[in-house]
Amino acid sequence: MANLKELSKKEEKFTGGHRLCSGCGAGIIARQVLLACDKPVVIANATGCLEVASTIFPYTSWNVPWFHSAFENAAATVSGIETAYRALKKKGRVTEDINFIAFGGDGGTYDIGLQSLSGAMERGHNILYVCYNNEAYMNTGIQRSSATPKGASTTTAPYGKQSTGKVQSRKDLTAIIAAHNVPYVAQTALGFHNDLISKVQSALACGGASFINVLQPCRLGWAYPPEETVRIGKLAVDTCVWPIYEVKNGEYKLNYKPKEKKPVTEWLKLQGRFKHLFRPGSESVLQQIQEDVDKNWDKLLAMCKS
Amino acid sequence: MKVAKTGNEAMAEAMRQINPDVVAAYPITPATEIVMIFSQFVADGLVDTEYLAAESEHSAMSACIGSSEAGARVMTSTSSQGLALMYEMLYVASGLRLPIIVAEVNRALSSPINIHGDHSDTMGARDSGWIQIFSENSQEAYDNLIQAVCIAEKARLPVMVSTDGFIISHCMEVIDMISDGEVKKFVGEYKPERYLLDIKRPYSCGALDLQDYYFEHKRQEAEAMINSKNIILGVAAEFEKSFGRKYGFFEEYRLSDADVAIVCLGSTAGTTKFVVDKMRQHGIKVGLLKPRIYRPFPYAEIAKVLSKVKSIAVLDRSDTFSSYAGPLFTEITSCLYTAGVNVKAVNYIYGLGGRDIGIENIEYVFKELLKISEGKYAANIVNYLGVRE
The missing domain is CATH 3.40.50.920 (Rossmann fold)
Structure with a gap:
């Protein structure tokens, strides 16, 4: 268990001065993930907010080796780096133990990069893939992704006279990766730093391919004041919209159970992207969202019990 | 040593003798045999290479790029739609100045789908910043692939060596193979100036390059291609001196x-x-x-x-x-x-x-x-x- 005081004494591997938005969760996640690493680490980054805002040439926020090549291929890229590591270690040209982490947003992970991620997971490289999941393509201006929840208004599935925002539910990527039978898969949310840090450490210790899906509130795309990021992240968990759990060698474990499961509207009403759902006529959508949350929560509880 | 080899066998043999650190590839007709034969070399312990069986050519080239930036000598092989699927990453490989080698077997592009040899695939990549070497027969394919390693690493540019699908790739010819030891000596050790796994010297690579720097970086890439002409001739001269076969532009x-x-x-x-x-x-x-x-x-x-x-x-x-x-x-x-x-x-x-x-x-x-x-x-x-x- 990491405490904030101790973490604050560690050397910063992801530093300030980047151009992420005020209140952006991606920077917080990157920083906490790196603080969780005790061994040297090499990072591969998919194209996206984190990449464009942290490495505007000739500046960089990264005090560790960092690499970006394209949008849909962070998993393939990190698997190439890790393969080179095994080759060079065998020949004695690299001697240190190194961890390999890829960062991608939900666009680069759920959608355009899904094949690359699936390939890397199936091959079982000794890598950790962290999805900073802000539930839409934020870098290009808030377009819907397959991680966007039902009812959210985005610029390609906007709320309108005949639309209540995104029609479809988001896909369950964490379950898809768990179905690859890799040793470690987890879900967490911004606001649970202890949980994130221990998950990163579990992932890096698992000896194979691992994946962590971190829900990351985005003040711009979710439309809320920047100081609310952590609160909204926590509330996603307390409403059971985004349960935090892990799948270790196939065993499901719930890492946090809210004392009192809050209604989903508590989370929705803080965000501009759901504002239209609180106007008359959208009651059925709100009801569907609550039903989906309840159903998924019960399903997860059952999996964690069995 | 005179041996009968198809173009694909000749290229696979050259790869065995080059003994790259990493091969990341995805099979496609008519290049498939190259990675099949090479996989057997890996399985039989004839090479030290780590073989990454990618789930697509896009990922194969992405993995090659990651491996190369990490400090490894990297090769792959493809054809046609495979090269086309790599297209985005070809530009990244050259833009990052990575000496990746592709054994490319020329094949027509869809549509209509056709598996036979023409130059549409390689010509589609002609402006991607790769050095491109065409081969007339298996001997040239073999010799060109060996020279490509030296050219790529000296020029700091990726190189694709091509043969014609089926006409060369599947046609048996007698070629003169160089000994394993001589190839090893000719290609030497790959010593990159900097590499990601050199964790004591961390750097960021692949940064966002805006109006203030992008043009200079692309101009340097153009200059590298201009400079590669002398490198190509130098490597050819060295090859002729060592093995007697003459090559030029x-x-x-x-x-x-x-x-x-x-x-x-x-x-x-x-x-x-x-x-x-x-x-x-x-x-x-x-x-x-x-x-x-x-x-x-x-x-x-x-x-x-x-x-x-x-x-x-x-x-x-x-x-x-x-x-x-x-x-x-x-x-x-x-x-x-x-x-x-x-x-x-x-x-x-x-x-x-x-x-x-x-x-x-x-x-x-x-x-x-x-x-x-x-x-x-x-x-x-x-x-x-x-x-x-």
């Missing part, structure tokens, strides 16, 4: 006193040489220019050697669909024009989708050229050879 075949000449790439040059010899027996002065290095394109050198002929026919095994001409023709005529060489030039687009080009086709082209050089014939500039119309 191109091969001139009975060109110095020729009245008319064909310019063509790859396996068609072999057929053309046969026809040149045959026509020369009848006292007809015909010749051949076979470009080996397509990127960087040796503009000035080609203009010089073509300046003495009366007319040329450029044979293109791919089309640009520009309503004008094939890619090789526009390169050749451009270099003649800028060098002030006024040679009558015509273009023949041929062999798409593996359509055979025979002796009679080449003879026909030479006869047309002779008519043109005698001023008797007003030829079309762009012609399609061997197609039903």
